[in-house]
Amino acid sequence: xxxNTQAATRGQGRGLFTASRTGVSIFGKILKYILLLALTxxxxxxxxxxxxSSFKTDGMIMATPASLFVANPTFxxxxxxxxxxxxxxxxxxxxxxxxxxxxxxxxFDTMAAYAFARLKFKGKNFLFxxxxxxxxxPFQVVMVPLFVELNKLRLLDTYLGLILPRAADAFxxxxxxxxxITLPRDLEEAARIDGCNEFQIFRKIIxxxxxxxxxxxxxxxxxxxxxxxxxxxxxxxxxxxxxxxAGIALMMANVQGNAQGEYSxxxxxxxxxxxxxxxxxxxxxxxxxxxxxxxxIKE
Amino acid sequence: MRNxxxxxxxxxxxxxxxAYLFILPSxxxxxxxxxxxxxxxxxFSFMDFNIMFAKISFVGVRNFIxxxxxxxxxxxxxxxxxFTIILVPLQVMVGLIIAVIIKESSVMNTIFRGVYFIPVICxxxxxxxxxxxxxxxxxxxxxxxLKQVGIxxxxxxxxxxxxxxxxxxxxxxxxxxxxxxxxxxxQGIPQxxxxxxxxxxxxxxxxxxxxxxxxxxxxxxxxxxxxxxxAFQAFDQIYVMxxxxxxxxxxxxxxxxxxxxxxxxxxxxxxxxxxxLFLIILVFSLFTFRRTSVHxxxx
Numbered sequence: 001x002x003x004n005t006q007a008a009t010r011g012q013g014r015g016l017f018t019a020s021r022t023g024v025s026i027f028g029k030i031l032k033y034i035l036l037l038a039l040t041x042x043x044x045x046x047x048x049x050x051x052x053s054s055f056k057t058d059g060m061i062m063a064t065p066a067s068l069f070v071a072n073p074t075f076x077x078x079x080x081x082x083x084x085x086x087x088x089x090x091x092x093x094x095x096x097x098x099x100x101x102x103x104x105x106x107x108f109d110t111m112a113a114y115a116f117a118r119l120k121f122k123g124k125n126f127l128f129x130x131x132x133x134x135x136x137x138p139f140q141v142v143m144v145p146l147f148v149e150l151n152k153l154r155l156l157d158t159y160l161g162l163i164l165p166r167a168a169d170a171f172x173x174x175x176x177x178x179x180x181i182t183l184p185r186d187l188e189e190a191a192r193i194d195g196c197n198e199f200q201i202f203r204k205i206i207x208x209x210x211x212x213x214x215x216x217x218x219x220x221x222x223x224x225x226x227x228x229x230x231x232x233x234x235x236x237x238x239x240x241x242x243x244x245x246a247g248i249a250l251m252m253a254n255v256q257g258n259a260q261g262e263y264s265x266x267x268x269x270x271x272x273x274x275x276x277x278x279x280x281x282x283x284x285x286x287x288x289x290x291x292x293x294x295x296x297i298k299e
Numbered sequence: 300m301r302n303x304x305x306x307x308x309x310x311x312x313x314x315x316x317x318a319y320l321f322i323l324p325s326x327x328x329x330x331x332x333x334x335x336x337x338x339x340x341x342x343f344s345f346m347d348f349n350i351m352f353a354k355i356s357f358v359g360v361r362n363f364i365x366x367x368x369x370x371x372x373x374x375x376x377x378x379x380x381x382f383t384i385i386l387v388p389l390q391v392m393v394g395l396i397i398a399v400i401i402k403e404s405s406v407m408n409t410i411f412r413g414v415y416f417i418p419v420i421c422x423x424x425x426x427x428x429x430x431x432x433x434x435x436x437x438x439x440x441x442x443x444x445l446k447q448v449g450i451x452x453x454x455x456x457x458x459x460x461x462x463x464x465x466x467x468x469x470x471x472x473x474x475x476x477x478x479x480x481x482x483x484x485x486q487g488i489p490q491x492x493x494x495x496x497x498x499x500x501x502x503x504x505x506x507x508x509x510x511x512x513x514x515x516x517x518x519x520x521x522x523x524x525x526x527x528x529x530a531f532q533a534f535d536q537i538y539v540m541x542x543x544x545x546x547x548x549x550x551x552x553x554x555x556x557x558x559x560x561x562x563x564x565x566x567x568x569x570x571x572x573x574x575x576l577f578l579i580i581l582v583f584s585l586f587t588f589r590r591t592s593v594h595x596x597x598x
Binding site for chain 1: 322329340415531561
């Protein structure tokens with residue numbers, strides 16, 4: 001009741017200001033929704049097309065390319081893909097690579113970030129600046145020496161070689177340090193007086209407070225590596241070590257020009273590779289978006 | 300044994316030592332896999348050697364002179380800038396406009412946000428693969444409809460159309476990212492500014508141009524830098540959609556570096572190209588950074 005009255009008064013207030021332009025604002029509202037719905041169709045259609053077409057035969061895809069309607073759904077593509085590609089192995093490799101990197105990054109980055117945010121030591125500013133300045137170096141610039149280095153270490157085509165170079169990154173340290181700095185100091189001072197050591201303070205007090213940031217960073221890192229192409233493609237050459245993205249992209253590159261007979265197969269593969277991420281997105285949307293929004297927070 | 304335990308206890312109770320322990324893993328990894336490769340990249344660019352690392356010699360700036368006379372480098376530089384000039388303004392503008400339209404929290408707006416973000420979480424490999432099918436000259440739906448109105452375009456097979464199309468697909472994938480960053484920034488604008496403006500009876504356009512946009516300028520700058528750096532590093536979409544073709548018209552610097560290093564196996568020459576790419580990215584990000592910091596001070 002109270003809320004309603006409030007809303008009504010506010011509505012009236014607004015009405016006073018925009019009374020002369022009511023016509024314009026209704027028109028504007030319609031235009032706005034047309035724009036938003038059009039964009040929704042443009043965003044969603046390609047995914048729906050991928051999903052529906054993966055249940056068609058290639059002949060059907062080519063006959064009516066635009067149609068989302070599936071007359072006789074067939075699971076052929078989903079049966080054939082396991083024979084055509086070592087799909088399960090790709091999947092396993094992607095999981096090991098992405099999960100391995102994520103666990104390492106979360107552990108090492110938060111540790112370093114905690115030290116930079118809270119502990120006093122010599123060379124702190126210099127070391128932090130050194131790490132943050134590596135944010136300016138894109139992977140593409142260092143990929144040649146990195147490849148040479150891992151080749152010399154005999155780490156190409158190994159899980160260790162895939163995970164190790166990404167086991168810590170400047171971005172995560174920068175991000176988590178920003179979070180740790182905003183936490184009140186009283187808590188850890190109290191814990192220190194109670195006789196907790198730095199590890200206990202870190203684990204029992206700091207981490208629980210940063211759980212959201214922690215999860216968001218984890219999802220961000222996991223998804224980034226799951227979807228990455230160039231890096232895992234460079235560092236692996238055996239089929240048995242390929243990740244999903246590299247496996248699918250190489251298959252695509254191989255059939256470029258004469259994709260006939262492979263359409264539904266590749267769409268099925270794509271759908272399967274993106275499915276875990278889409279499912280995770282439905283349940284963890286908040287953390288996915290927060291992870292991205294956090295990158296927008298400056299300083 | 301007791302000595303070791305004692306030493307460990309002393310270590311974890313000493314803030315300074317513990318700090319170094321916390322930083323050590325990250326520092327070692329970043330040093331070995333980012334900083335050292337960066338220096339190697341620079342050193343390699345002044346050297347010549349074959350793939351077996353035999354016949355090593357210092358050749359001074361010869362690699363850079365060779366670049367200067369290389370037709371394909373000129374093409375790749377042009378393509379990189381062309382791609383960037385289409386991508387960056389579109390991605391930032393679409394993201395900003397949509398964010399302003401759906402900034403109020405309502406059920407519909409939450410749904411729109413969630414939907415527009417879907418392409419961001421999907422890998423570029425999959426996105427590019429779907430669009431490669433949709434944009435296929437013979438069986439894709441875009442050309443299907445174009446043909447119905449009598450337009451026969453080559454789309455990705457056309458040297459003039461391929462690059463803009465790849466850029467637009469990249470905008471399609473990324474505008475949700477800029478949107479989310481802008482939404483976070485919009486929520487950070489103090490509501491009191493709008494209330495004061497309401498009392499002054501300022502109309503909607505003035506509110507947009509005199510409050511919202513000026514308050515958003517630092518974030519715009521941030522999004523421009525992020526989009527710019529991402530554009531200079533684009534690889535996945537080009538690898539899947541065009542493979543650098545037709546007739547090298549979508550070959551960007553990164554793609555050329557990849558080709559030189561891992562197809563033609565000219566590692567030193569690829570490193571010289573990588574160093575130039577690094578300098579370009581550095582100059583652009585510093586320039587944009589300076590411009591936006593100036594705005595920061597103004598408001």
